Amino acid sequence: MTDRPACSLWMFVARTDVAFMMQTIPHIVRMCDYPFVEKVLAIDVAEPSGEKRQRPHLADLSEIRERCAELLGDGVVDRVIDIEYSDSYRKKLYKKHFGLPRVKGTHNYKGYPVLGSMFCIEECRTDHMVHFDSDMLLYQKGGYDWISEGISQLDMDAELIWVRPQAGPEPGMFAEGGGEKINKVPAFASRAYLFDIRKLEEILPLTALWAKRQGKTKERVPRFVLNAYHRITGGGILDSWEKIMTRGLKEKERFGSWMYHGDDCWTLHPCDHGHDFIKALPEIIERVERGEYPPEQAGKYDLDLGVWLRFLGKQ
Secondary structure: OOOOOOOEEEEEEOOOOOOOHHHHHHHHHHHHOOOOOOEEEEEOOOOOOHHHHHOOOOOOHHHHHHHHHHHHHOOOOOEEEEOOOOHHHHHHHHHHHOOOOOOOOOEEOOOOEHHHHHHHHHHOOOOEEEEEEOOOEEEEOOOOOHHHHHHHHHHHOOOEEEEEOEEOOOOOOOOOOOOOOOOEEOOOOOOEEEEEHHHHHHOOOOOOOEOOOOOHHHHOOOHHHHHHHHHHHOOOOEOOHHHHHHHHHHHOOOEEEEOOOOOOEEEEEEOOOOHHHHHHHHHHHHHHHOOOOOHHHOOOOEEOHHHHHHHOOOO
């Protein structure tokens, strides 16, 4: 297909990703198979927080930079950029996206980069942006083009802000009815998506949300009081980017869509990044790129590592 719509690919990389990024990032680029205006790695230079501090294979920032430079030199990506965490930049983005420049937190309670998500959107040079977390796996059948189809959906439906490929091989928990595509949903998924940035900006500012767990003393305070306190002071631990976006979509009556493709295109999310996963990853990627998977994985979004290890003859 020629003259496809302008679109950029953005992927997060962090100190938690060094053990798998040299395999997953080229894999994502291969499977997308799209003439992106640019393919960008956004490095999370902040110290790991939340559950990210307990992740295996935690690397030094210098090691991440070396891996990114290698991907850049090999032509896998076109640009590498640090997520900006200066006070002035944080205040500017939070004023635009939350209407609250005083918010101090940059990551959610799990350590996921909320500010980083906004950063990628703001720094993207095209109106359409595809995002993947760097541990995601994607299958796309040869000749199929989920991105062009997704942009077409976005252009046809004024209420639609984002789309993403099917979650898991074969219809699963997000499929409804078994038609060519599933219904629009007032929810958001942050690990893989295609945004129309212009439409997203129409619903700003979003409502900032804070995590339920804010420390033992604060847990005894009513939630509405705690939220009001955080809005005034800008303190507190942010809730997930998914929940913040989902709240914004519902408030502004906009939608997203999980695109149903049968076995033409689907994603998997690896939850376990341990030794067994890293060791089996080359074979998992090889099978995924051929559209193969264990029968027990059908309809499931999270990669079932035990099932895959048996499928590959490693257990």
